[in-house]
Amino acid sequence: MSILADPNRREFLKAATLGAAGLVVGFYVPAGRRFAHAAEAPAAPAAPPLPQANAFLRIAPDGTVTVLLAHSEMGQGIWTSLPMLIAEELDFDVSKMKVEHAPAAPAYFHTAFGAQMTGGSTTTWSEFDRYRQVGAIARALLVQAAAQRLGVDAAACRTENGAVIAGDRRLRYGELADDAAQLPVPASVALKDPKDWKVIGQPTRRLDTPEKINGTAVFGLDVRLDGLLTAVVARSPVFGGKVKSFDASAALAVPGVRKVVQVPSGVAVVADHFWAAQQGRDALKVDWDLGAGAALDTVAMLAEYRKLAAADGKVAAAAGDAPGALAKADKVVDVEYVAPYLAHAPMEPLNATVRIATDRCDVWTGTQMQTGEQMAAAAITGLKPEQVHIHTTFLGGGFGRRATASADWVSEAVHVATAAGATVKTVWTREDDVRGGYYRPMVVHRIRAALGSDGLPAGWDHTIVSQSVMAGTPFESMFAKTGIDPSSVEGAADSPYLKAIPNHRVQLQDYRAPVPVLWWRSVGHSHTAFAMECMVDELARAAGIDPVEYRRRLLADQPRLRAALDLAAAKAGWRSPLPAGRARGVAVHESFGSFVAQVAEVSVEGGRIRVHRVVCAIDCGIAVNPKTIEAQMESGIAFGLGAALSSAITFKDGRVQQSNFDDYRVLRLPDMPKVEVHIVPSRERPGGVGEPGTPPIAPAVANAVAALTGQRLREMPLRLRA
Amino acid sequence: MKLRVNGKDHEVAAPPDMPLLWVLRDLLGLTGTKYGCGVGQCGACLVHVDGKPRRSCMTDVADVAGKSITTIEGLSADASHPVQQAWAEMDVVQCGYCQSGQIMAAAALIAEKTKPTDPEIDAALGRQLCRCGTYQRVRAAVHRAAELNQEQKS
Structure with missing residues (x-):
């Protein structure tokens, strides 16, 4: 899968973010569900409005079924378990589903936290109803489309393995997709009785294995774009330190180093590739005002x-x-x-790739908090949140580190790209990760x-x-x-x-x-x-x-x-x-x-x-x-x-x-x-x-x-x- | 200099001391080989050089000019290598980031040892870090890959 070269995704992304005007309200009002006791935590709201099924599921005329994840896959397996919830109600073979991370948009806000995020071991219980409902809505629309085409009552139709069946007639979901898309969404849907479950509870192999065993899975660090530069940032050796002055001459003399720019978190060395950036940082001289943090012991x-x-x-x-x-x-x-x-020390060191244009900012990163990242990038660039497009890649581990209220590494990367006036991937070294706090x-x-x-x-x-x-x-x-x-x-x-x-x-x-x-x-x-x-x-x-x-x-x-x-x-x-x-x-x-x-x-x-x-x-x-x-x-x-x-x-x-x-x-x-x-x-x-x-x-x-x-x-x- | 990667010759313009890892990733666009530590401590960057496991973050590119380099992208055309098959069968991966290195280390091991023992697996993969803790499955999958390898040979 390439997240970078899929025109359909780009179209969808545009569509999905159009209605993002209400975005600014959401992020910092999460309910206390993370801390709730088990007895109350998994309970769903009494009568939740039905989800916008289109935001979570696409059925193409060729029969391709694609599930969009409101949460980030960081190893925990939701790339498989969320599609299972849809597959259960849709009556579709989960192993044939395609999966993508959703763009950042209000449609994907966490059902309990009011922001798009992954954490607190909440994904499965918070999506248990929403993703099943998405499957049920889609199934109801497909059945209705089939009934109309065949001139039979919807009650005379059943669904099985990606097809609607009425008597001896059998229509694949792909054949019905366009018709179904024209139908009004039902006001309510019934979910299957647990005794009829065929997917939920079945030991199911991961859907992300193929791309993770042949090197094609795209993590943040793997994002490639035309004209992309790479930066590493010299940060204070103690927490709270500030740059007094810096001498970039030796860094700029390293072949491949393009620019040295100051950002709020330190001094960034921007180069053609990581190796040049790292060598440039080694050569950089920074005089730090260390502050009170230097006493820490x-x-x-x-x-x-x-x-x-x-x-x-x-x-x-x-x-x-x-x-x-x-x-x-x-x-x-x-x-x-x-x-x-x-330290969390996820195997993939922190990184974010940022491309800024006059009317939009694109961020590619593995994040657990899309809404926070989007708002932080908007604040820095002066763009509206809906003009900031967060492309969630696979996360090379998260463990909480990719969920900061300060959006620390994404904010820094946006500052670097802004200061450098270029499309830049800002990469933390392992040493930066171990010494970088949080x-x-x-x-x-x-x-x-x-x-x-x-x-x-x-x-x-x-x-x-x-x-x-x-x-x-x-x-x-x-x-x-x-x-x-x-x-x-x-x-x-x-x-x-x-x-x-x-x-x-x-x-x-x-x-x-x-x-x-x-x-x-x-x-x-x-x-x-x-x-x-x-x-x-x-x-x-x-x-x-x-x-x-x-x-x-x-x-x-x-x-x-x-x-x-x-x-x-x-x-x-x-x-x-x-x-x-x-x-x-x-x-x-x-x-x-x-x-x-x-x-x-x-x-x-x-x-x-x-x-x-x-x-x-x-x-x-x-x-x-x-x-x-x-x-x-x-x-x-x-x-x-x-x-x-x-x-x-x-x-x-x-x-x-x-x-x-x-x-x-x-x-x-x-x-x-x-x-x-x-x-x-x-x-x-x-x-x-x-x-x-x-x-x-x-x-x-x-x-x-x-x-x-x-x-x-x-x-x-x-x-x-x- | 000339670099032979996955059976293909490349002419690369790189400083001789540039680590092979960054030549692969940033100059050749082969991003399946991962950066995890840069100091040979985690094994995410492991590739084969003339069939032997090598940490590409600690390998100057000039040292491998003219040698045959294999990365995860070149291990098989269709994930049919016994190690990849075993990995899929045992549902090994989680976040997946370290897995290229794990798989390449395992492939080098079963090429060397027909039936690796647990201590041999410890020795060959003991420094391939995984923060998701897939180790138990990695071990089981190495054993399974060795079996598949024998079945395919016979």
């Missing part, structure tokens, strides 16, 4: 965090009298858990828990110290009105465990530092699950109760979590003996509307933690594509395990101490455990799957290490003491 910060963790913060959740319960208790466990800054925040949890006479916690007092990923962004005024960023405390303040603990309190110390922070796959859950699940494990051991049994007691009123826990424990053979030198650990966590339990089997070899096997059970409601769910559990586990065992971003003298994959370590193939995924059968509405696999793995491994060695590792990355 994570060792000192951590000491400060620990002090803050011992002081009162803002109360995020409370019931009963937690301090009182602790004061009365005979046995108190008082511990701290620490999580470092983390990290998962560093976090300290301090938890004090009192053990009751039954061994269960009688009191729980918990303080979280973290930077807010929303602070300073427009999201802050939307969600963090009370001064509490819900994503800093999600998974703790709303933990199902706390519902079983009569006296509990969760407080937040909101730390401000000049480090850009961002949602990193599973957001707050990436550290709260570690703290909650390790602490519960510590309490179970302190009480002398089996960790699975302990959790079952605390989760007596949480049937879905408990069922996931039971399934994982059973499939892992929780109570079965292991060879000497191995132990199991368990964790269970609810996030993004899904319930995941994992049992990790570990050993220690040469002082290193080895994870051999992970048994994962998930209840994500209706399993639209079981293959996607399995892949996303493997993926989430690998992502979380790499962080648990090896990743950290640290600062000294304001500088990030890591630079590339040699010192920012992520999981490698030899360290990938054998992962087994079991899906809890469910008829509940779908939850998310892109993120929920990540939170439980770090605590499951830490708990296994504790069982094996007696060492309780409370700081990530997990390092055994000698």
Whole structure:
């Protein structure tokens, strides 16, 4: 597929963006669905207006069926699962569907967030109705067109595998497409009864495999245009630094370098190709005004965090009298858990290609937030949002990094193209990515828990110290009105465990530092699950109760979590003996509307933690594509395990101490455990799957290490003491 | 200088120390070979030079002039290489960005070892990074590709 040379797409794009006048209202009013509990999250609005089917589905006279994705494919598999939803209602072979990313336009706004974006593991549940309705609308129109042509009643027609059938007559959808397009859209459509589903629930192979195994898939970095130049940008070595002056003479002497231009984020070297641009940047001399960021030091910060963790913060959740319960208790466990800054480090470094004309701006990039990118580019160029055309390419990984409120890399690329007066692809090197911020925040949890006479916690007092990923962004005024960023405390303040603990309190110390922070796959859950699940494990051991049994007691009123826990424990053979030198650990966590339990089997070899096997059970409601769910559990586990065992971003003298994959370590193939995924059968509405696999793995491994060695590792990355 | 890529000769005007990766991508338009780290740490840029795996980001173009270079675009005309077949069968890819490198590394391995063992797979693909965590399927698909390769030969 070429996204660049398809005239039909260009025509469609024009059509789709014509009605974009209302665009400006949308972006910063997302509802709080990302943070909603599972019980309410997947619920659709009562009587939603029917979608504009034309925006999502094209049936050509030659029979080609093309699905347009309102969300971005970044590996999570929606390139397959969203077409499945249409195919189900349309009665069409999903494997024959063509798929494209939609342009940026209001028709594609997220059904819950009011902006075009991909994140929070929301795509499947938020589109579960809309994409099925699109299929049903199209089917109804095709049936009506067939009925008219054949002179029969629509009720006498049925559909099967891309054709309308009436008696012995059979009309392919392509033959009916033009007629159907002339018909009025029905006011309502009925969706299939789940018992009649033929597509939803079937393990379905990815539709994007062919182009991803022969090198033709187009990622942002692969965009090619006539006269395209490439830029790399010299940015301040510490956050918040500004350019004092620069000397471009040596950079301009590099063959292939065309221009050196200043932009708000630094100095861009613009060249014929990447290699020249990078060499030019190496030769560039910039004098920086570093500012206060030069004092940043994570060792000192951590000491400060620990002090803050011992002081009162803002109360995020409370019931009963937690301090009182602790004061009365005979046995108190008082511990701290620490999580470092983390980079997302998607395999494709950030990049955006920008072409500016007098009346339009075209941006090619892999983004999770088309509406934000569109508005940012409009603001910089002085164009109207609908004059900014966002061409979403495949994303070489996202994990949250391609969803910034500041539209950071796209804004920068628009500035570069503007300053250079040329069509420019602005590319981040891997070093730029590792050192460029937007990290998962560093976090300290301090938890004090009192053990009751039954061994269960009688009191729980918990303080979280973290930077807010929303602070300073427009999201802050939307969600963090009370001064509490819900994503800093999600998974703790709303933990199902706390519902079983009569006296509990969760407080937040909101730390401000000049480090850009961002949602990193599973957001707050990436550290709260570690703290909650390790602490519960510590309490179970302190009480002398089996960790699975302990959790079952605390989760007596949480049937879905408990069922996931039971399934994982059973499939892992929780109570079965292991060879000497191995132990199991368990964790269970609810996030993004899904319930995941994992049992990790570990050993220690040469002082290193080895994870051999992970048994994962998930209840994500209706399993639209079981293959996607399995892949996303493997993926989430690998992502979380790499962080648990090896990743950290640290600062000294304001500088990030890591630079590339040699010192920012992520999981490698030899360290990938054998992962087994079991899906809890469910008829509940779908939850998310892109993120929920990540939170439980770090605590499951830490708990296994504790069982094996007696060492309780409370700081990530997990390092055994000698 | 002359460069032979996927069986085709190209005359390229590049500085001798320009990495092969950027010659392929920016001068020849062969964008299937990916940039991930630029320092030989991730393997996204892996190609074959005279049939052997090579990290193109660490290879000066002058060093491979006159040699036979194969990129993902040239592995097969129709995705029929056993590694590509196995990859499709096992639904390996996710975001897909690292997969050209994974596939090229796997193809070099099964050309060398008829039936690679897990430690041999670790050694050959242990430094091919994937942030989506497709590793379990990569391993399974390498085994499957070796089988398909044997079936096709016999």
